[in-house]
Amino acid sequence: MITFLGVPIQALFSQLLVGLINGSFYALLSLGLAIIFGLLNVINFCHGAMYMLGALLAWLMLEHLGIGYWPALIISPMMVGLFGMVIERTMIKRIAGLDPLYGLLLTFGLALIIQGVARNYFGVSGEPYEIPPQLTGGKNLGFMFLPNYRAWVVLVSVLICALTWFVTERTRLGSYLRAATENPLLVQAFGINVPQLITVTYGLGVGLAALAGVMAAPIYRVNPLMGADLIIVVFAVVVIGGMGSILGSIVTGFGLGVVEGLTKVYYPEASNTVVFVIMAIVLLVKPAGLFGRTT
Amino acid sequence: MRIASRLLALACLLPLAAMAEEKVVKIGVLNDMSGLYADLSGSGSVEAAKMAAEEFGNKVAGMPIQIVGADHQNKPDIGSGIATKWYDVDGVDAIVDVPNSGVALAVAKITADKNKVFIDSGAATSDLTGKACTPNTVHWTYDTWSLANGTGKAVVKAGGDTWFFLTADYAFGKALERDTRAVVEANGGKVLGSVLHPLNTADFSSFLLQAQASKAKIIGLANAGGDTINSIKSAAEFGIVQGGQKLAGLLVFITDIHALGLKTANGLQLTSAFYWDRDDKTRAWSKKFAARMNGRMPSMVQAGVYAGVLHYLKAVQALKSDQDGKAVVAKMKALPTDDPAFGKGTIRADGRKIHPMYLYEVKKPAESKGPWDYYKLVREIPASEAFRPLDQGECPLVAAKK
Numbered sequence: 001m002i003t004f005l006g007v008p009i010q011a012l013f014s015q016l017l018v019g020l021i022n023g024s025f026y027a028l029l030s031l032g033l034a035i036i037f038g039l040l041n042v043i044n045f046c047h048g049a050m051y052m053l054g055a056l057l058a059w060l061m062l063e064h065l066g067i068g069y070w071p072a073l074i075i076s077p078m079m080v081g082l083f084g085m086v087i088e089r090t091m092i093k094r095i096a097g098l099d100p101l102y103g104l105l106l107t108f109g110l111a112l113i114i115q116g117v118a119r120n121y122f123g124v125s126g127e128p129y130e131i132p133p134q135l136t137g138g139k140n141l142g143f144m145f146l147p148n149y150r151a152w153v154v155l156v157s158v159l160i161c162a163l164t165w166f167v168t169e170r171t172r173l174g175s176y177l178r179a180a181t182e183n184p185l186l187v188q189a190f191g192i193n194v195p196q197l198i199t200v201t202y203g204l205g206v207g208l209a210a211l212a213g214v215m216a217a218p219i220y221r222v223n224p225l226m227g228a229d230l231i232i233v234v235f236a237v238v239v240i241g242g243m244g245s246i247l248g249s250i251v252t253g254f255g256l257g258v259v260e261g262l263t264k265v266y267y268p269e270a271s272n273t274v275v276f277v278i279m280a281i282v283l284l285v286k287p288a289g290l291f292g293r294t295t
Numbered sequence: 296m297r298i299a300s301r302l303l304a305l306a307c308l309l310p311l312a313a314m315a316e317e318k319v320v321k322i323g324v325l326n327d328m329s330g331l332y333a334d335l336s337g338s339g340s341v342e343a344a345k346m347a348a349e350e351f352g353n354k355v356a357g358m359p360i361q362i363v364g365a366d367h368q369n370k371p372d373i374g375s376g377i378a379t380k381w382y383d384v385d386g387v388d389a390i391v392d393v394p395n396s397g398v399a400l401a402v403a404k405i406t407a408d409k410n411k412v413f414i415d416s417g418a419a420t421s422d423l424t425g426k427a428c429t430p431n432t433v434h435w436t437y438d439t440w441s442l443a444n445g446t447g448k449a450v451v452k453a454g455g456d457t458w459f460f461l462t463a464d465y466a467f468g469k470a471l472e473r474d475t476r477a478v479v480e481a482n483g484g485k486v487l488g489s490v491l492h493p494l495n496t497a498d499f500s501s502f503l504l505q506a507q508a509s510k511a512k513i514i515g516l517a518n519a520g521g522d523t524i525n526s527i528k529s530a531a532e533f534g535i536v537q538g539g540q541k542l543a544g545l546l547v548f549i550t551d552i553h554a555l556g557l558k559t560a561n562g563l564q565l566t567s568a569f570y571w572d573r574d575d576k577t578r579a580w581s582k583k584f585a586a587r588m589n590g591r592m593p594s595m596v597q598a599g600v601y602a603g604v605l606h607y608l609k610a611v612q613a614l615k616s617d618q619d620g621k622a623v624v625a626k627m628k629a630l631p632t633d634d635p636a637f638g639k640g641t642i643r644a645d646g647r648k649i650h651p652m653y654l655y656e657v658k659k660p661a662e663s664k665g666p667w668d669y670y671k672l673v674r675e676i677p678a679s680e681a682f683r684p685l686d687q688g689e690c691p692l693v694a695a696k697k
Binding site: 008011014015018019021022119123124125126127128130131138144145147149150219220221223226229230261264265268269271272 | 329330331333334335464490491492493495496497498500501502504505508520521524525528529532533534538550551553554555556558559591
C-alpha cells in the first residue's frame with residue numbers, strides 16, 4: 001500500500017474529501033459574514049443564530065406543516081432573510097457609523113436571545129431531520145464511500161459561492177455594492193438608495209447563513225446550539241481570509257476545512273484548535289489577512 | 296414613629312424566621328441546566344426531586360422540604376463554589392444529581408468535609424465509590440464499570456471480538472475506554488486501536504473513516520450526549536453499518552435516541568439502569584413525570600434523582616433529623632431501598648447503590664408504537680453482576696472495615 005507520511009494514500013484522499021465537505025459550510029457562512037462586514041462594517045455575531053434558525057425553521061415546517069426539504073431550502077432562507085431585514089431596519093441601522101464594537105455587542109446580544117429562546121422550547125439534544133429520499137445512499141469511490149448528500153452539499157456550496165462572487169464583481173448591482181462600501185455618501189449623491197441597499201445586503205447575508213443551516217440539518221442535529229459551536233471557527237476563517245474579502249472567505253473556508261481534515265488524521269486531539277493556531281500565525285505575518293487590503 | 300414600630304415588628308419576626316429556617320430539609324439539585332447534559336438531567340431532575348418531596352407531602356419528620364436547583368455549567372470550580380455556598384450560607388442539607396465526573400468528584404470532597412449528604416445520579420466515574428469514596432456519598436444510578444460490563448461483555452459474547460474506540464478526550468471518556476478495554480480483553484476480544492476526539496465535536500466523519508480502515512468488527516463509542524449522537528449519525532450516513540461494522544454506544548441516554556430518531560439509531564445496543572416502559576410501576580411514575588415535563592419521558596439520571604431523594608427522605612424520617620450527614624448516609628445504607636423506578640435494592644458500604652442493569656436494543660421504526668417507545672430488552676443483568684465487586688474498588692471505607 002502506498003503511504004504518505006505514514007498514512008495510507010487512500011485514507012488521505014478520503015480525509016481530504018471530508019475536509020472539503022466541512023469547508024463548504026465554512027465557506028457559505030464566512031461568505032455572508034464577509035458581505036455584511038464589507039458593506040455595513042458590522043461584525044455580525046448573530047450569524048450562527050441565523051444559521052440555527054434556518055435549520056430550525058426547516059424542521060418546524062416538516063414537523064408541523066409537512067413541508068419537506070426542497071421547499072424548505074428556498075422558504076427558510078427567505079424567511080430568515082426577511083427577519084434579518086427587520087432587525088437591520090429596527091436595530092442595526094440605529095448604530096450605523098458608531099464604533100464597530102457597538103454592532104458586535106448588539107448582534108452578540110441578539111444571538112444569545114435567539115439561542116436562549118430556542119433552547120427553552122426545544123432543549124439542547126436537538127431534533128432529527130432526515131436526508132431527503134432523492135439524496136440518500138452514496139457512491140463507492142474506491143478509496144472511500146461518499147454519501148450522496150455530502151456531495152450535494154459541496155456542489156451547492158461551490159455554486160452559491162461562484163454566484164455570489166459573480167454578482168458582486170461582474171454585475172451592476174455588485175458595482176453599486178462595492179462603491180457603497182468605498183464611499184456611501186458619494187454613491188447616494190448619484191441617486192442610489194444606499195439604506196435600502198444595506199438592508200437588502202444584510203438580508204442576503206443572513207439568508208446565506210440560513211441556507212447553510214437547512215443544508216446542515218440532515219447532517220448534524222437541528223440543535224439550538226449548532227450555530228454557537230460553529231460561529232467561532234467561521235470568524236477565524238473570515239479573519240484569516242481578510243475581513244470583508246469575499247474571495248478570501250471562500251478560498252479560506254474550503255482551505256481550512258481541508259487542513260482540519262488532515263489534522264484529524266495526524267493529530268486528532270488538535271483538530272479543534274488548528275484553525276486558531278493558523279489564525280494567530282496569519283495575524284502575525286499578515287495582519288490584514290491572506291486576501292485583505294492593508295489600508 | 297410608624298417606621299419605628301414597623302422595624303420593631305420586623306425585629307420580632309426575624310428570630311422566628313431564622314428558627315424556621317433551621318428546621319427545613321433543603322435539597323439542592325446541582326447539574327447542567329443549559330449545556331450538553333441539560334436534557335438528560337437539567338430541570339427534569341429538579342422536577343423529579345420535587346415529585347419525591349410531594350410523596351412525603353412536602354414534609355418529613357415535621358420539617359418542611361425545600362428543593363432548590365443550580366447550574367454548574369460543567370465546570371468544577373463553579374460547581375464547588377455553589378456547593379460551598381449552599382452548605383455554608385443557604386442551609387442546604389443534601390446535594391443530588393451532579394452529572395459530569397469532574398464536578399461530582401469535587402462536590403463529593405466538599406460534602407465529606409462539611410459532613411452533609413451527596414447523592415449522585417448523573418456522573419459516570421466509578422471512582423466515586425472507588426478511590427474517591429467517602430462516608431457521605433451515595434452513587435445511585437450507574438457508573439463506567441457497569442456500562443462497560445453490560446454492553447462490552449454482551450457485544451464480545453455475540454461475536455464482536457475486535458474493537459476500535461472513538462473516545463472523548465477527557466477524564467470520563469478515558470475511564471470508559473479503560474474499563475471497556477478491560478472487559479473486552481478479559482472476554483477474549485482484541486482492541487485494534489482508538490482515536491481521541493475533542494469534547495463537543497460536530498463532525499465525526501474523519502474519525503469514523505479511521506475506524507472503518509481499522510477493519511474492527513465493533514466501533515466502541517466512549518463518549519456521551521451530543522458526541523454520541525453525532526457519531527451515530529455520521530456512521531449511518533457513511534454506510535459504516537451497511538459495511539458490516541457495528542456500533543456499540545457505551546453511554547447512551549433515551550434523550551439521545553429521541554434526538555437521533557429510530558431510523559438512524561435502530562439496532563444499537565446499550566446498557567441502562569432505567570427505562571420508563573419496563574413495568575407497570577415505572578410506567579405509572581414516568582407518565583406522572585411526563586405530564587409535568589411537556590411529554591418528555593424521564594432519563595435514567597432523572598429517575599435516579601427521584602429515587603435517591605425518596606430514599607434520603609426515608610432515612611431522615613427514620614432518624615427524625617437531617618443534621619449529621621454521615622449518620623443519614625449510614626441510615627440510607629442500613630435501610631433497604633424500594634421505589635417505583637428501580638424496585639427493591641440496597642446501598643453498599645462503599646456508597647454504591649445496587650440494582651439490576653438492563654441491556655436494551657433500540658427498536659426498528661416499524662416496531663415502535665410512537666414517541667419514546669424505543670427499547671426492547673435483550674438481557675437483564677442481575678444486581679449481583681451489574682456492579683464492580685466490593686473488594687475491587689480500592690475504596691478506603693471498605694478496607695477500614697476488614
